[in-house]
Amino acid sequence: MKNTTTVLTQRDNLCIEQCSCCDNIHLMYQNLLLKFTPESFADFESALSKLEFEKRAVTFGDGSDKMLINTPQKEIQLCFTKSEFELLRESLKEALLMIEVSQILYC
Numbered sequence: 001m002k003n004t005t006t007v008l009t010q011r012d013n014l015c016i017e018q019c020s021c022c023d024n025i026h027l028m029y030q031n032l033l034l035k036f037t038p039e040s041f042a043d044f045e046s047a048l049s050k051l052e053f054e055k056r057a058v059t060f061g062d063g064s065d066k067m068l069i070n071t072p073q074k075e076i077q078l079c080f081t082k083s084e085f086e087l088l089r090e091s092l093k094e095a096l097l098m099i100e101v102s103q104i105l106y107c
């Protein structure tokens with residue numbers, strides 16, 4: 001069965017879409033797929049918007065600086081370069097705005 005989804009934002013290889021049957025939000029980025037409820041998505045956006053790259057960045061063995069983000073699964077951390085993090089943050093903000101606009105239009 002095919003689910004219907006609405007693309008909220010798509011840039012480079014990052015896509016955020018919302019499922020029309022359950023309103024859940026899927027964030028796809030490279031080989032990562034994160035699933036959120038509208039509430040947990042708003043919390044994620046708000047938490048990320050407060051993080052500062054410079055404070056959380058770690059230099060990796062290949063010389064690149066990446067910031068770490070903890071997940072509820074302690075074995076799994078997400079890591080992003082500064083430009084990847086900015087792309088993620090802007091996309092989250094854009095997707096949230098799209099959700100808010102559609103709530104105003106259709107509710």
Ligand SMILES: [Zn+2]
Nearest residue numbers: 019021022023
């Ligand atoms: Zn659904």
